[in-house]
Amino acid sequence: MMFLAALSVGGISYVIIMPFLSGERKTSKRIANVKSGQSRAARRSAVPESTSMRKQQVQDTLKQLEASQKSKKKVTLNMRLLRAGLNVPKRSFYIASALSGILIGVVVFVTGSSPIVAGLAVVAGSLGFPRWLLAFLAKRRQKQFLIEFANALDVIVRGVKSGLPLNDCLRIISEETAEPVKGEFVDVVEQQRVGVPLAKAFERMFERMPLQELNFFAIVIAIQQQTGGNLAEALENLSNVLRDRMRLTAKVQAFSAEAKASAAIIGSLPPLVMVALTIMTPKYTSLLWTEQLGKMMLMGSGIWMLIGILVMKKMIDFDY
Numbered sequence: 001m002m003f004l005a006a007l008s009v010g011g012i013s014y015v016i017i018m019p020f021l022s023g024e025r026k027t028s029k030r031i032a033n034v035k036s037g038q039s040r041a042a043r044r045s046a047v048p049e050s051t052s053m054r055k056q057q058v059q060d061t062l063k064q065l066e067a068s069q070k071s072k073k074k075v076t077l078n079m080r081l082l083r084a085g086l087n088v089p090k091r092s093f094y095i096a097s098a099l100s101g102i103l104i105g106v107v108v109f110v111t112g113s114s115p116i117v118a119g120l121a122v123v124a125g126s127l128g129f130p131r132w133l134l135a136f137l138a139k140r141r142q143k144q145f146l147i148e149f150a151n152a153l154d155v156i157v158r159g160v161k162s163g164l165p166l167n168d169c170l171r172i173i174s175e176e177t178a179e180p181v182k183g184e185f186v187d188v189v190e191q192q193r194v195g196v197p198l199a200k201a202f203e204r205m206f207e208r209m210p211l212q213e214l215n216f217f218a219i220v221i222a223i224q225q226q227t228g229g230n231l232a233e234a235l236e237n238l239s240n241v242l243r244d245r246m247r248l249t250a251k252v253q254a255f256s257a258e259a260k261a262s263a264a265i266i267g268s269l270p271p272l273v274m275v276a277l278t279i280m281t282p283k284y285t286s287l288l289w290t291e292q293l294g295k296m297m298l299m300g301s302g303i304w305m306l307i308g309i310l311v312m313k314k315m316i317d318f319d320y
Contacts, residue, residue, distance in 0.1 A: 082208050084137035085180060093130065101126025112289045141180050145209055146242065148181040153217070153239040160232040166221075167192060184209060199225065213242055256316050263312040270305060 077090050086093075104125030109118035152173045159169035170192070174185040184205050191201040202218035216238055224231045278285045288294035 079207065080131075080134050080138070083141070083210070084134045085141045086134075086137070097126050097130040100129055104129070113295070117295075142209060142211055145180050145184070146211065146213060146246070148178050149213060149217075150239050150242040150246070152177050152181050152185070153235050153242065157232050157236045157239065160235070166198075166231070180209075213238075213245075216241075259316045263309070263316060267305070267309045267312065270301070 077093065081088060081090075081093065101122045101124075105118045105122035108121040109115065113121075155173055155176070156166070156169045159172065160166065167189075170185055171189050174182060174189045176182075177185070187208075188198075188201045188205060191204070192198065199218070199222045202214075202221060206214050206218055217235075220231070220234045220238060223229070224234065274285065288298050
């Protein structure tokens, strides 16, 4: 009986003490420590991995937007009319262009010019003047859009901060803001109702209103929809940038006002003097209209005046 008790005590002691003597306990502890260290490292790397994945998504979105913009086709006449804010068909535009060319050609021919010069005036009045007018109207409309666009962004920022969804904010802009922002956002809201994705709707808006500020807005919306983020903060920063750009534009216009006034005086002085001489002493300037040499002198002086005006315009236009 005593032998069995001693044997049992020895076996239990062997089982308990042997792992410490052989180093097996230390080995298992080291393996457990290594495993726990790997799990902690994995937890620490989880946040950087998520951040890197989000950055990669943002980069992919930007690449897609750049690729879609580079793949744009040539601007059609319908798009030019939309950018100018003219809701007229192409047929009406062609008819108006032909009538303007004929009118300008008749005026030039009646003043005593040759048929060749009158024909050139018809071509310029039919092809050049209407397209210049479209470009002028489009540029003026874009300036009006930028003035109201910052206020529209403020509406979105306040709405998002108060808990309204983005679609409701866009609907408020389409109802409350002034033109041309109102009309552009009405198109976006109508496209949303028929199932057009918001990114595609803003891409079409950028085609009608090719402004970098609107492009930034479309990029912010596209990235926020794909990767998430604080939309209100991003749009608030964009609104501040727009207002800073408008203030800078006002400063540039104020600083260049004197140069523009001087250029206007210099450019308008020769025609005004010629008109005054024609009224006071018609015989003194009649040779310029009747003689071939006088007509060539008028054409040469007009070309030189045009070159001078373009040079002065280039000198007082500042890129910022």
